[in-house]
Amino acid sequence: MIPRFKFDKSYLLGVGVTMELILRNARFKDSLELFDIGIDDGKFISIKKNIPEKGDEEIDLGGRFVSPPLVELHVHLDAALTVGEPRYNLGGSLLEGIDIWSERKKILTKEDVKNRVRKALKWELANGVTRVRTHVDICDPTFNALNALIEIKEEFKEYIDIQIVAFPQEGIFSFPDGEELMRKAMEKGADVVGGIPHYEWTREDGVKDVIFAVALGKELGKMIDLHIDETDDDHSRFIEVLAAETIKNNYEGKVTASHTTAMHSYNNAYAFKLLSWIKKANLNMVTNPLDNSVLQARFDAYPKRRGHTRVKEMDEMGINVSIADDSIMDPWYPLGLGDPLQAAFVFVHYGQMSGYNEMMRLIEMITTNPAKAFGATDYGIKVGNTADLVVFDAPRAIDAIRLVARRYLVIKNGKAITQTKPYETNIILNGKKEQINFIK
């Protein structure tokens, strides 16, 4: 059982207290031993079983699970918190979601986007996320959403490192002036080149979409992250084009493939060959269990496919796979709270990742794996690194997944920026009151 304790509220955001800080009794993953973490001048300066020195401030974590910050590798902040506007997605399909979004886009203003994004980013921060890659729909000649995100990126830079993907939601070759809009978006300040080949009107345009994105990324020296094969159609095979273009352009490691749900439905002989190309191209793969568990197989009779990409197989082959949210209350997914851990919890079930080692891998898929795809440096709880970490209100990693545990404390640059009080549940049986906490 985790002891309850109080700590000095002066650590909270805005007070600006700097420190020497020692976090006592932290647990990494499911380690039996507990560690102390010493922080000074925003850096980790000591990590050992028992730091003998005294800190100006000390916080006893009581054996709670501690990890590096979470990385949200795939989210659409411009659409966040628009669920029900102007209408709800009744059929539940991806295409209906795109139709609703194109209606909502007509009344988009910069302030509207900024207000929603600020709120969503605070949720992400409170969930321990300090790096976010957001796709922004650039099929809009006003660029209201992109302009809003560029300003927000600056506004939040002390707390969250934001990468903006120029995302052609309605296609590069199926939307008027798509190529020009992509170029302009990159000139304006987008960080990553996007694409959506499976949504282009024809197979040929889809191939052109991939070739265009890789060429533009290489020309500008930018990373690339495509929505690709997000369909149940087993003939949607643009990922092979992306792998080939990446290899031909010597761009290995800088390219990410998001969703790739069609891979669920490929025949095994083809999938086997494909995975070896994905590995050779060193593609970073992202799965989005919240959205794709509800969007996929909408057109299936029974039996219904699960419709996720082949995470287990790719992870076993050493391909870098990440789990991300995709949506926070938008036309594609009505729920969500900007928490990659919640997405990982869903993937335990949806992807049958309930083996002990598999669940441990899920923690990597929301921390170190997306950090690698993001190109993060100075990442991890190591002496000399910037002191960024997350404390889960759970004693072990496995409990953090099981409980989708609240983040007890989030530390950024050595300062506590969010704090969540533990839940307290009291049960009264036979007149006797007892506090329970759902820990074995």
Ligand SMILES: [Zn+2]
């Ligand atoms: Zn997406």
